[in-house]
Amino acid sequence: MGRLVRVEGLVAVAGLAAFLMIFGGLGGASDPAPEARWVGLGVLVAPALMAYAHRGAAAWAGVLAAVVWTSLAGSVATALVSWTYALVAIVLTRRDRSPATSAVPLRQPPSPPGLPNVAVPAEVGGFALLLLAVGGLVRVLTGGPVSWLAAVIAAFGLGCALLARVVRHRAELRKLFGTLQPVHTVRAVEQLGYVHVLLPEPGGVTALEFAFDVAEPDRPAEADEPQTRPGVLYGDPRPGAWCAVEVEGRLHVPVGPVGDVLEVGYDVVQGLPREIEDDEEQLVDPAALRPADRGVAAFECREHRIAPPRAWAATAAIGLGAALAAGELALLAGGTAATLAAAATVAAAAGYEFGWRTQLRPRLRWHAGGVAAVGFRGPDRQPWATDSAVVHDDSGTVVLTAGESVLTVPVPPPWPSAESQRNADQLVAALRDARSQSFEISPLQPPPEIEVPRRPVALYLSWLASVVLTVLILG
Structure with missing residues (x-):
């Protein structure tokens, strides 16, 4: 459920509002053909689903939905609702722009022996949805239910978004090792197929904590328990970015982007998140008590x-x-x-x-x-x-x-x-x-x-x- 209530859900909410307004108070499509309302429904559903796979694709799908509904609209209000829906998808896409980063050294990461084939589940799912969409369209053209058009358009849009996600992830992985990247001194915990990273802030009081999956599953044999080691981070430490970590000569190649980035207390001596005793953590904040x-x-x-x-x-x-x-x-x-x-x-x-x-x-x-x-x-x-x-x-x-x-x-x-x-x-x-x-x-x-x-x-x-x-x- 966490994924469903993230910012992408704004597109789904806007799509539901557009659906209720267009098919409710505004009367739906002006074209009396039975195919018109199902095509109109499909182009409304598609961006809401696509936003979870690829925001840019969802924005283009929102614009296409607005164009389709402009031609199907029986009133100016219907066209305005559809273009407002497209605007929500476009505004959400702008959140993908990289924020300004502080001045840090730039260096190209060491070249790995080979790049892993990332986003394979999305690739398989995308092609499967495209095949299902083509099959559904053939079924409609050969006398199947016209209502299938809505599902066909939605499945085709989601399949395209998944494939766009694959292309983007693979391009960003190639860019990570092919261009100059910001370099940060970090502490890293090497685990099976996973790297946990702590990036201390300049003052040393707090640190950014994040993690990402990596291609190689092994870790140093002498480490009985996971421990932080000094390392070098290549890339921008923000959610959705692609980073690589080099720890004592071992290069960890990512197979997925960075997840959530948290700010935690930092123990500069141990190189670990600062631990807080339970009794201290559960102290009452007098200022927070109501009278x-x-x-x-x-x-x-x-x-x-x-x-x-x-x-x-x-x-x-x-x-x-x-x-x-x-x-x-x-x-x-x-x-x-x-x-x-x-x-x-x-x-x-x-x-x-x-x-x-x-x-x-x-x-x-x-x-x-x-x-x-x-x-x-x-x-x-x-x-x-x-x-x-x-x-x-x-x-x-x-x-x-x-x-x-x-x-x-x-x-x-x-x-x-x-x-x-x-x-x-x-x-x-x-x-x-x-x-x-x-x-x-x-x-x-x-x-x-x-x-x-x-x-x-x-x-x-x-x-x-x-x-x-x-x-x-x-x-």
Whole structure:
């Protein structure tokens, strides 16, 4: 799922919005031929899929979709929606441009005996999708269902994007060893088919930490455990770039680009990420505690949940969006009004149930005796332990280790005001405060009680209203 929610998802979101607007309120293609709407659907779907394989190809596909819809448009609004979709794909492509780098020496890396054949899975997948697309087109031309055109265009576009990815990766690998590259002094850990790199910052307090796969699987025989060794990095240390590392005369040739680049504390003496003792890491940040969480009695129960206005807004958006999407697909498949209503009813029910389990129902209670939570699956109660830990991942989730469980607590930004709920830092501080209190008390009370709330009547009314709105809008 991580991959799906990255910045490429903006193209998919823009494509879904364009689909709902063009085929919903704007009436779809003006051409009455049955092929027109399926071709139009295919050129909308293709860029959304292609963005995950090759952003540049997705941008060109977005422009092609806009050109196609300009010819199919029955109004200026339809053409504007399609060109806005293309603009989103083009703007995303500009993120691939290399940022300005600091002045460092340039040197060409040593030439390896041979370059590995990279991106083979993408190459195989690309050719397979092109063959499937050609087969589907032949089937349509020989009397097959016209609706296959949408899948044919989407598969052809994704296949082209995968092959473009192969070409780009192989060109960047050749460029890495054929041109001058930035040179950095680093510490590297050589592992089986993998190199872990630490690039100390000039002050030596922090370092950039990243890794990439390499062609050769071996490492020095004398190393019983992985250890950092001095090395030379050739290339730009940024996500998606291609780099090579030379360690004590051994050249590590990459078979993939650099992954995520993190900034970590650096131990200049050991040449390792600076370790932090658990007790120090789990200290309470007094500045992050809300006034209501200061000086709270050890067994006074506190609770966290997503701010109700935000939770209800998100749930309604999920449910109504699911209903509209299912209704549009039912109409595109040639369904009747009854089919539209049935599809919207089922999709809205699934959407509201998902929203209930991820937005409205989750809650957390805690005191010095432990924690109790209701999550997506159900309730869980756990006592604090010496190895309990509370951290947040900077993406709206607090990860809580207590007893025998690892709990993930959703903590989106407070809305509509900062007072409507704790933010991630405030929740982490409040939980660590209770954890610290638990170490000073014996015996401890059991974790707080918690019950799974019932679905409110408003949830069913919202579901019904979404189905009625979908039928009125699309019917």
